[in-house]
Amino acid sequence: MLTRQERRFRRRRRSARPAPEALRPAESTPLLLQAAAFLAVFAAAILVNLKTLHYGFLTSWDDPTYVVDNPWIRGLSRENLIYVFTKPYFANYLPLHLVSYMVDYTLWGLNPFGYHLQSVLLNGLNAILALFVTRRLFANFLLAFLAALLFAVHPSHVEAVAWISIRKDLLSTAFLLLTVLFYHRATGSRSLGRGAYAASIGCFTLGLLSKVSIVALPLFLLVLDWFPRAGRRRIPWKAAIANKIPYALIGLVLVRINTLVQVKAKAAYAQDPIPYLMVKGHAVWNYLALLTGIPSGRPVYDTPEFASGLASVAANLAGILVLPAVLWIAHRRRWDALGLGAGWVLALLLPAILFPLVTYMADRYLYGPSLGFCWLLAAGIVAVGRRMESIRLRAGVTAILTALPLTLFAYRTIEYDRAWAGSEPLWKYAIARSKDYRVRNNLAQAMMIEKRWADAERLYRQASAVENIVSHQGLAAVYYDTHRYPEAQREIERALEIAHKHGAAYTDLTDATMEDLAEIEYTAGAIYWVQSQNQKAIEAWEAALRANPRHAGAAQWLRTARGEPAPVTTK
Template sequence: MTELKVDIENTSHRMSAARCDPVYVAVLLLVALTLLVFFPVRGYEFINFDDDLYIINNPHVNTGLTVENIRWALTSTEFSNWFPLTWISHMLDVSLFGLRPEGHHLSNLLIHTANVVVLFFVFLRLGVPLKRAAFIAALFAVHPAHVESVAWVAERKEVLSAFFWMTTILAYTRYVRNPSMANYALVVFCFILGLMSKSMIVTLPFVLLLLDYWPLGRFRPRADVRGLILEKIPLFVLCAVVSVLTVAAQKQSGAIKTLELFPIKHRLLNAFVSYVRYVVNFIAPYDLSVMYPHEKAISLMTGAGAFALIALATGFVLWRAKRFPYLFTGWFWFTGTLVPVIQIVQTGLHSMADRYTYIPYIGLFIMAAMGVPHLLKDYGKAALSLGVITILVCAGLSVKQLSYWKDSITLFTHAVSVTRDNYLAYNNLGCALSQTGRDAEAVAAFEKSFSIYPNSAVIHVNAANLMLWTNRKDDAIMHFRTAIALDPANTSAYVGIGVALLMLNKPGESIPYFEKALVLEPTLTAAVSYLNAAKHQAVSGSSTANPSGKNFN
């Protein structure tokens, strides 16, 4: 009986010690902070920007987790990328929650919360003091620029790949402490899972070299630097394979824009300006937008000024690297991990994106967490207070930024209000307004969009579809023809003209357009159905049915 009493007392003491353990408390606070800020997302809708293409209207995803769908995920390069693990995660959500957005949003939030906790343990394992590791993780949790990656269901690839990015580093710290084939195999395995989630993490082997410099200190005098590089060769090989696959997929889908659309000079100037804007958004994260269109022209002086600022920052970091090695690691973590998405190789029509900062900003978090306490080393309480205030301000700004993601109309209305000439946002706003029956406002949004950028076939097709729906057939045909002139392979435009002609009781004139669409896309079922209807109408003389509904790209 006495022994049982002693065991109970010992167990009680251990539980009490666990509850008071600073690491345990920090983890609870980080989880609570993350959930408190982001929990409203559970009631948000899908948005009409990739959520529809990735999940709602994707037959391989919206039918859930099946062997056939998994086989498709492993081999598909649709949507300009290869990320099978991300596809499988979306399929699992559909199997669990159907197409109700709540479950999909909660999955993103849970992965983000896991990322916060793993990141905290990563820096603890790297030897960063507990308070500073907690500050880095807290900033990562609630920085407003990260709202996009969490609140946007289609950005599952960002949060999921980041999870494996962090677990790879965690496995790497284990390997550094105990080099063995088994521990190295775990590093490779985690990295492969990350690459299968999103190819942007190809920069991770370079970041491991940065961590070798600081805080792991493997670049000490007489260290075998060549050996540090050689040990990462398998990781570099994996990066090369996935990079080639990704570029091929993006070229095939047309995601990589031509030099005629964005000349190399403009891309370089935009890259320099974007780096500066990312730093500004890190320091003052407000007026953030889901879309940042390219400026029509960036002056050479603006680009040169941005380049000078980057060069000065880089020069300072190199100058102080020996005394403050965390500045070196943090700055080149930030600048290096942005390289794949800095838009020198232009993908899409945007100039930059908040979602691209999900991993790169960790570098700036390192600089802030390590540098500010050093500057205020004689004012410990002031440094702690400043850190707490920073977290609270970021949390408040994130709550506000999150509120814009509740639905498509709110999101894109905000986007056009905080950016200039954002034709991309006006286009999506028009689609969202139309889907809720606000057709007059939708037409105005589309007209605003192509008045800013008249050379987008997609925008003209969307406007034409709405005009067709609202019985403005002649206007619709005009916009469909404009779309074809801009993009002769746009099947939606050919089908649209055919439908408009059918509605005007001109079946004979409509048939060539449906046939052209089928030449371009032989499996396009809508074109087959309309072609059969046109042939039947041409023979029987009966009137055609109205189009089945609004169809936006």
């Protein structure tokens, strides 16, 4: 039996071995071939999402808030830039996300084509950056090309590309890839490259200003130090931790800012630790399945209901441990591709796993993590291909093994893209796969925009079976617009009752912020006013202004009701 010192010596010898044959630095690839590979990756990312260029805004899901009705994206003015960098918007502090819409508005106004165009181009840019990063990490151009090609068409990207409001995932992924690229360059020699290191920290900051969910990226950088590639030196653990401190400090500051301004999701499953961990473990298993491209994506996932028994508890809790376990096994076995892939997926999914969210899982959370899975696929394909003796057989096997997942991914992406053509097709697609009341509320809102009152009423009534504000608020709007005022009054008073009952808390069932409460009171005032219940209308508008003193509509109607003159404005 080996002593502890002998085992430690053997591990050190293994860690000093060169990279496996499949992952050794490849011979120099001709520049023309490299250019063709980059072009192919970019073209693939564009082509599978080309149809989205003809889609409009999603009028019943965030696009009006972020773009159509947002006064702060109307051009790259000094006033707009100061506002988005100094104030939160829509319960988030993500200024670069809004700046990207300013660029769109400057070029295209409110033409949705331009907004979709930027999203599609950003997706293509990310595919190119994925090729750069993968080649840098694995020092194998074929592996990098295959991984980037699979990433370019991965079906988990549909939501982030087709939904304009989720531009934040595209932007943050671009900056996190640049962060890794510069960090790898900075740590490639005996001394830390200051310029590349500063650039890495800067890109990380820009990524956080696009979306804070990349905050755990420094954990992957530690994994990168843990798995030195292609003859690179292993960074001493103290130095490895020390050079992550700036990333951690910046991340903590921006996470804290967003925590202060965000509404808190008080999902029912988050009240007790065991159910919470089971739900999150279940989400991890679902995410891993979605990475394969076999299950179809969904805009909304219903929170799971678990069978009673120890087996169900164990199976779902195991989801929390699977990625750390794979990472540890890869480290022990020196399986570098598996270690880097698992580390990437774990670091980028960690915020979605740790924190309770309004939706317990979403496809968009896989946009960045999917690259780690593509590394594993590409490494496996290259490893199998290298086992073939002849060059022709090697090329044939590699091509076939690549074509199988590539075809599946591209098919799934193009198929799911169709669901995002507009609000009605999206929510009809979702209703066929979800029992969530919010899906019916969203489809009802789309019906209202088209003045299909009967359909909207039916859907809102179905959704109201679960106690929530939006369904009753929607029914009030339907009845108001169809001149059924007593029914409108009944529904808006029911919405107010639910809001006050829960203290305007933000939960899965009562999603009212103070601004939402102000809007409900404002609507109630309008319904009272049209029925000549003037005193009730005044009280409702006063309540709206107490909830949101900046509510212009309530202020204007309150002055009218009191017979006060309109304020004098100067330009």
